Structure formats: structure tokens, C-alpha cells
Amino acid sequence: MCRLTRLVACLLTLLFLVSCSSHSTQREAQPGLFLSSNNLPVFMSxxxxSFVLITKIQVPVQEGFDQEARLRNTLAVLTEMAAEVGANAIIVTNAEEFAAAYNRVSTGTHFLAGASFDLSPDAFKHVQLKAQAIYLNR
Incomplete structure (x- = not known):
């Protein structure tokens, strides 16, 4: 009986950890040809x-020295994920909300429940940049 309880507890813990994944994608269509993530155009609207939506992607803000570096690193992760599914462009869907949330966190005006007043890099994990990986019909 004790082994069964441990097994169930381990399985529930594993299920919880898998459900807390920080990167999420939702496939909408089949990908096109694989392209280098360095060549993917980034659209803000x-x-x-005409284009076909392949998948929706969201990632937490990535580490960097300043706001520009964090945004550049976050976009690099988005374009890499989009290239992996065969997209040839991405559309950033929440640029204004991302900037506002980033500014609230970086200035200390947005505290999470139970968070301390010193700003740690973990606070930025709650700021997500969302995009659509698309295939442009040319």
C-alpha cells in the first residue's frame, strides 16, 4: 500500500511539473520549409x-542587461521556436501589454503576492511575450 501511495504521489508531481511548462505552443496548421531563425521577419501587426497561422507561441521575458537586450533575447527565442515549426515569419500579438507589464515589474510598481520588495530576475518570468508563427504566402 505504501508503494502505491508513493507511485501515485510521484505521478501527480510529474503531471504538475509538466503542466507548468514556461513555453507554450498551439499548432494551427502544417509548417512550411525550415528556415533559419535569423531570417524570420518580425511583424508587430x-x-x-496573405498568410497561414501555424501556431501560437508565448515565452517569458529572457534575461539581458537592459530592456532592449531582454526584448532582443525574448524575440530570439520566439523566432527560434517559430522556425522549428516551419514558420517563415512571426506576428507579435501583445507588444503594448508586454512593454507595460515589463515596465511595471522593472520599476517595482507591480508586486506579486508574497514577493519581497527587492527586485529579483524571477519577477520577470511572469511577463510573457506572445506571437503567432505564420507562413507567408508569396
Whole structure:
């Protein structure tokens, strides 16, 4: 009986950890050809050409020396994930909300329940940048 309880507890813990994944994707369509993530254009609004939505991606803000470096590193992760699923561009869908949330966290005006007043890098993990990985029809 004790072994069964331990097994169930381990399985529940594993299920909890898997459900807390920091990167999430939701596939909408089949990918195109694999491209280098360095070559993917980043749109801040829907492009004027036709496209197919492949997947939706969101990642927490990545580490960096300043706000520009954090944004650049976060976009690099998004484009890398988009390239892996065959996208040839991404559309950032929450740029304004991302900037506002980042500013609240970085200035200390947005505290999480139970958080201390000293600003740690863990506070930035709650700021998510969302994008759509798309395939441009050219």
C-alpha cells in the first residue's frame, strides 16, 4: 500500500511539473520549409499579404542587461521556436501589454503576492511575450 501511495504521489508531481511548462505552443496548421531563425521577419501587426497561422507561441521575458537586450533575447527565442515549426515569419500579438507589464515589474510598481520588495530576475518570468508563427504566402 505504501508503494502505491508513493507511485501515485510521484505521478501527480510529474503531471504538475509538466503542466507548468514556461513555453507554450498551439499548432494551427502544417509548417512550411525550415528556415533559419535569423531570417524570420518580425511583424508587430498583421502583414498586408496573405498568410497561414501555424501556431501560437508565448515565452517569458529572457534575461539581458537592459530592456532592449531582454526584448532582443525574448524575440530570439520566439523566432527560434517559430522556425522549428516551419514558420517563415512571426506576428507579435501583445507588444503594448508586454512593454507595460515589463515596465511595471522593472520599476517595482507591480508586486506579486508574497514577493519581497527587492527586485529579483524571477519577477520577470511572469511577463510573457506572445506571437503567432505564420507562413507567408508569396
Amino acid at each position: 498583421s502583414p498586408q499579404v
